[in-house]
Amino acid sequence: MQRNFILTDVMKTGDFDKFERFFRMNTLPNQTFDYSGEYYELHEHDLDSYDRRFALIDVRTGNMSAASNPEFAKELQKRCEILHSQGFVFVKATPWESMENINKLDPWPRIDIDHIKWDGGVSWFWFFMYDKHKGKTFNFDHSAKKYDFLYLNKMPREHRVKLFNRLKEKGILANSLYTNWPDKKLPTEYELPWAQDYPQYGMDQDIYEKPYNDTACSIVSETNDNDWEVFMTEKIWKPIIAQQMFLVHGNYLYLQKLREMGFKTFNNYFEEAYDLDRDKDVRIETIVDVCDRLRDAPWQDMYLQSQALRKYNHDHFFNPEKLSLEINKTVGLFLEFADSRQIPS
Numbered sequence: 001m002q003r004n005f006i007l008t009d010v011m012k013t014g015d016f017d018k019f020e021r022f023f024r025m026n027t028l029p030n031q032t033f034d035y036s037g038e039y040y041e042l043h044e045h046d047l048d049s050y051d052r053r054f055a056l057i058d059v060r061t062g063n064m065s066a067a068s069n070p071e072f073a074k075e076l077q078k079r080c081e082i083l084h085s086q087g088f089v090f091v092k093a094t095p096w097e098s099m100e101n102i103n104k105l106d107p108w109p110r111i112d113i114d115h116i117k118w119d120g121g122v123s124w125f126w127f128f129m130y131d132k133h134k135g136k137t138f139n140f141d142h143s144a145k146k147y148d149f150l151y152l153n154k155m156p157r158e159h160r161v162k163l164f165n166r167l168k169e170k171g172i173l174a175n176s177l178y179t180n181w182p183d184k185k186l187p188t189e190y191e192l193p194w195a196q197d198y199p200q201y202g203m204d205q206d207i208y209e210k211p212y213n214d215t216a217c218s219i220v221s222e223t224n225d226n227d228w229e230v231f232m233t234e235k236i237w238k239p240i241i242a243q244q245m246f247l248v249h250g251n252y253l254y255l256q257k258l259r260e261m262g263f264k265t266f267n268n269y270f271e272e273a274y275d276l277d278r279d280k281d282v283r284i285e286t287i288v289d290v291c292d293r294l295r296d297a298p299w300q301d302m303y304l305q306s307q308a309l310r311k312y313n314h315d316h317f318f319n320p321e322k323l324s325l326e327i328n329k330t331v332g333l334f335l336e337f338a339d340s341r342q343i344p345s
Contacts, residue, residue: 002052010076011079014060014063016056016058017037054338057080080113094120095119097120119231126317130317133241138207143300144214145214147175149176150211154179156181163249166284175295186211216294220248222235228252232257236250249283263313271289
């Protein structure tokens with residue numbers, strides 16, 4: 001049995017408590033984990049008794065304001081040097097972002113010590129939405145549909161703008177609920193009733209039943225559309241929780257990855273070949289063609305026929321054993337990185 005220790009945030013300015021809950025869901029065999037979010041309590045732990053020691057630095061965007069404080073930067077450097085001398089392996093943690101975004105942002109702080117970057121991949125937002133919504137009672141009702149699509153666009157991104165413009169040009173959104181923030185928002189009755197002037201920070205992961213009840217299919221507008229990673233956010237987990245049909249404008253082989261994780265998609269009900277289009281622009285045109293044909297779809301029949309599939313996805317999402325398998329893969333990368341840095345005796 002190998003023992004691991006994780007300092008869940010070197011400066012305790014971020015999501016150390018969520019990080020700990022994430023790691024606690026791992027089920028890796030022959031591994032145990034102890035945690036602390038308190039740098040000044042490390043002396044209470046027998047650090048030499050652990051096979052691996054990890055130090056996480058939360059570098060999400062919400063912590064960027066600390067970068068302008070020279071005292072903070074000086075203290076961070078001091079702590080990192082001390083921890084490095086004690087054999088800690090460093091993780092720059094920003095699982096809210098894709099690796100593409102991390103590479104673009106070059107998240108502060110820049111540390112000279114060898115480290116691994118923790119991007120969101122497919123495990124973080126699954127965990128986050130599971131952690132946020134497990135045990136809740138929702139009132140989803142798919143018996144009657146007023147609109148074709150629910151299509152939510154918040155931050156403008158090049159691939160989102162392209163798809164939005166093509167859907168508008170072809171009139172596909174004429175009978176849909178959609179946003180193109182900040183210019184186009186949902187009608188008031190479909191916005192979060194507990195939010196004022198949505199979108200507010202921290203509410204993207206909230207779920208309101210009415211938009212999902214009244215629309216037949218979500219067009220999931222993901223964060224990135226590159227062809228070398230798959231990054232899944234709350235945008236896919238919301239329709240899965242709502243047991244709503246969906247198609248995805250995201251990374252190349254996004255749906256394939258979703259199926260590898262044990263979920264089912266709707267290829268028996270409409271075309272999903274867009275997932276195999278490596279070219280971004282071709283993928284957009286394929287999605288537009290699918291949406292165009294779906295405007296005349298017999299939604300009531302499709303929802304009756306897909307009831308078992310949609311419930312399966314919902315139940316799979318809320319199965320902690322299934323989620324732990326993806327968390328294991330993320331934690332396993334940290335262990336491999338630590339082992340690659342150890343000098344053989």
